[in-house]
Every structure is written in structure tokens, then in C-alpha cells.
Amino acid sequence: MLQQNTAPTAARVPGRGLKRRLRLGERVIEGWIFLAGMLAIVVLLGIIFILLKEGLPIFAHTNPWDFLFGTRWYPLAEPPVFGITPFFVSTLWVTLISTAVAVPVGVACAAYLSEVAPPKVSETVKPVIEILAGIPSVMMGFIGLALLSPFVQSLFNLPSGLCGLTAAIMLSLMSLPIIVSVSEDALHAVPKEFKEASYALGATKWETIWHVCIPSALSGIAAAIMLGVGRAIGETMTVLMVAGNALAVPASPTDPMTTMTAAIANSIGNAVRGGVQYQAIFAIGLVLFILTLAVNIIAERVLERQKRKFAR
């Protein structure tokens, strides 16, 4: 393209000019790409910097131990009390349960799509699952509110269906597409020879999936699980709508609970910029950031191992 544009000019200008012009164009594009790359890094560093700058001053008001392990969160009390244990425990409950629901279903679905299903079925089911990933989280929250919470309430005979369990089930539906999609890719990448060898030894389909395919793709599946976990930790709207938002440390999954993300959304509105509550909210954000970063780093490491395993 560049060659074509400069061609008429090249007829008039001697060769050296063309060379210089090309080099200049190259330079501009190189610079542009470099800037775009830097921008991403600068923005990311900026976010980390702001999280630290706005969040760390809270520790002058509440010491880190009380902040992380305090069980009471009363931003409007005099003096305000900030303890994030209820939110941390809620996030843990919701994430654990949603993972426990999504992983067996997701991996089984991936194994079915990759090994068992006739091509026609997997061609139909995979796009449907991928569409599931595109449903906005507020819609999932609304479905949870209107359909799932009355069901959970009557099934477990609870005082109200707005509880951690309802949120966890909705979250498992939201992380399912990621888990299915990534695990399916991992299972697909298992070399054909492995399966052929297994069948040649007289193994059944089930034995091949359970003893050959899944173990070989294990690190890919583990990465899929971590990505699903990351999705569950970071999700806000759905849990805000259906988890019940109570301030006590939840003792069971059927208690109402406030996750860290919901706590931020619940109180960011009335926090004055630079105030103590504002700092406390940013500190929650900081804890959340460290948590998701750790999950993502682990996922990345595991995925890399998977890639190296079959890069022969």
C-alpha cells in the first residue's frame, strides 16, 4: 500500500528521497505502535498508583490488622468503623460455591463437546454457550432476582431467597462459558496419538476421556478454572442484586452476604472524594486487585506450562 502511494512521487524524486520517505513512514508507524504499547502500560501503572495513593491513607485511621480482620463495617457511625472480614468471607463463599458448581459441569461439557458429541451437535452447542458469555451481568442479576431467588427460597426453606447461594449459582452460570471454552480448547489440543494409543489398547471412550484426555489437558483445564474464578471474584452487578447485602460475617452459604465488589458499589455513591470512607473503599479495591492479580498470574503460569508440554 505504502509502495503504491509513493510510486508517482518516486518518478520525480531521486532514489535517495524515496528511501528517506519510506524510512520516515516506517519511523512514524513504529513510533505510533510504541506509543500505543506504552499507553497500555502507563494506564495500568496509573491505576495501580491511584489505588495505592487513595487507598493506603486509610491505614492512618484504621490499622491494617483491624481493617483486614475487623468484623464490623459502619461508615456512618461516629467514629466510623471499617473492617472488611464480612466482605472477604462473602467473596470466598460465593467464589468457592460458584467454582464448585461450574467446574464439574463445565469440564464435563467440554469433554462431551470435544470427544463424544457428533460434529453437528458440538457445532450447535458451542456457539450457544459462547452467547451465554455475552449476556450482560445486570440481566443475570435480574434473572436471579425474578426466577432463581424464589426457587432457592422454597427449595432450602429459607426466610428469603436473596442470599449467597443464589448469587453463587448465577455466577457459576456466568463463568461456565469461559470454563467450557478454554477446557475444550485444551482437550482439543491433546495429540491424536494419545487417544489412538488408548483405543488401540482396548480402552472405552469413558476410560480414554478419564485416564488420557483429561490428565493430558489438566494444566489447560486448571487455567480455565482459574479464569472462571477470576470472573466470579470480580463480578459486581449480579451479586449486588441477589446476594442480600447483609453486614454480618456469613456463617453459611444461605446467609445474606456482601462481597467486596458489592461493598464498593454500595458505598461509593455517598463517599466524598478524599474522605475516610473513600479511602476505605479504595483499600477494598486494592485488596481485590491483589486477589485477582494473583489468580490471573497463576492462570497464566499454568497455561504456559500447558503450551510447553505439547510444543514438540
Next chain:
Amino acid sequence: MAKSVKKWFLPLALVLVVALTFVGCGGTTTTPTATPTSTSTATPTTTLSGSFKIIGSNTITPLSSIWAENFMNANNKVNIAVSGPGSGAGIAALIDGTTDVCQASRAIKQSEIDQALAKGVNPYEIRVATDALSVVVNPANPVNELTFAQLSAIYTNRITNWNEVGGNDAEIVVFSRDSNSGTFAYFLEDVIQMPGLPTEDKTLQYGGDVRMLPSTQEGITQVAGNVNAIFYSGLGYINNTVKTIAVRKTADDTAVLPSVATALNGTYPISRPLFFYTNGAPAGVIKTFIDYCLSTEGQEEVLGAGFVPLP
């Protein structure tokens, strides 16, 4: 071509079925927001123009949306955006300079005035209406009246079963607005902490099992569908799917149901003023708008929205 259509037909059909199921679920619970009615054919009485924002109380939102819509119909070059994240959020927005008018269902606190002055914002208070805060339960709940002490005990989780206040033997499901709400702060300071009563206790806070909801409408929906639920809301949100509770300050007082009449004559114990706050005295189009709200015509809308007009 035909093959690819076939390939996409089943997923598409499934998605359509799912989508239609959602449509059947009814309306969403987003806060009402006024939008300019550009198709209005009403001839403008003045040549007012401009746009401004009203942010704050979720309670006042239905009322200020009506005011804003009427005002925009009469002056079609004016654009007013109303949103109701909560009084605290509105006051924070006023202090940060991100809104022109703040609507609040509680008076601004001294600490907030100090923060505002520090940022060069001078909060100017205009009382626009009165609200009677209603305590609601499911129509199937036999409890009809509660005292301040009982309400306080319910909201601090010291009473957890309806039979302790004369109802069924069932766990009380306590709903509240979240801390963004002016109603949250007002109910805490004027009911839970029982000011002016012998049992007054400034250290009381909402109990750990109280479920916080992001909108008032959602609370009404939850109470309508749950026999053991209790919630509080502005009079403007009450409809026949829920039952209002008669409230008395102490066991010796007579129980009074919330209504426009009982709030006006001062017998209903949980009524409160509703405010607009601006940065300095309002001027220009904002002044014209607030004058409209305070006019006889504007105050008629207050009754229509379920609130109590100014005396």
C-alpha cells in the same frame, strides 16, 4: 449458503426462546429518570433554555421526575436529568461539583457543610415537600402496629421472630436501603437510635442480618412477595401490594398510620422534610424551576406523587 443458515438456525432459535422468556419477566427495576420530551408540541411560554442535573435521594426521584417532565414540557429548550442514587451520593456530588441541584431526604450534616466550604461550595437549602416514612409488611402479616422500641430492636436484630411483636412464629426478614440512601441515615438516626426517648442510644447501628437493597422499589417488591419481610420507604412508593404499619413512639401513645393527613397535622411520628440543595442561592433557569416546584401548581404534584405538600 443453505448449510451455514442451517448451522446457525438452532442456536438462534434457542437464543430467541430465552430472550422471549426474559421479556415475559416484566419491567426492570432501574431508577426512574426523566428524559427530555422533544416531541412535545406545547408552545413554550418563555424562551428559557439550558440544561442541568438533579442528583440525590431515591425517595424524591419520582416527584422530581414529574416536576422535571412538566417543566421541560412547558419549556422545551430546557433539559433536566434526574437520577436517584441516594441522598448521600447527591450531597457528595454537590460537594464535588458534579451536580447542579442535589435532592436530599435528610438535612445536610455539619461535617458535609465543612467539606463543601473547604471545596468552595456553599450549600443552599430549599425545603420542597414533606415525606411520611412508612414501615411496610406483607398484607398477609397479622402485625398491624409497632413502637419505636420494637422497630429499633427489629432493625438491630435484637428481635428476630415475629411472635415477639405479636405475629406468627417466623423469622423476621429485615430489609433496608443501602448506605447511599438518605432514608437509611434518617431511619437510623430518628428511629433506630430512638432520639428523645428514655431508651435513646446513639451507638445503635443496623444489625448484621439486615439485607441492604440498592433501590426502594426493590424493597417493596420483596415485601410484596415475602410474608415475613419488613421494609421502610417513602410514602410515594406505597401501593396495595404491601401493608403499612401504624407506628407509635412509646407504648402509651396511640398508633398512627402514615398518610398525607397525619403527616400534615404532625401526629405521624416518622415524617421528615425533603430538600433541594444548590451551590449558593439558585439563579437563572434553576431558580425558575425551583420557583415552579414551590408554586401552587408544583405543590399539587406533590400530593399526586404520594408526598405531603409544604404548609
